[in-house]
Amino acid sequence: MVTDLVCKMEIDEKAAGYSLIYEGEKYFFCSEGCLEEFKRRPLDYLRPDDPRAE
């Protein structure tokens, strides 16, 4: 299982219909909405404490 970084839902990576390679890592999402949200502001989800992530 992997965690959808946007909505924090646990999803089965084998069944996840939405995925994205970002900086060499593969991320999985439960829906197109979560995928699009991640693409819009990836640093907010990857490094929420990073002050550079605006």
Ligand SMILES: [Zn+2]
């Ligand atoms: Zn989601």
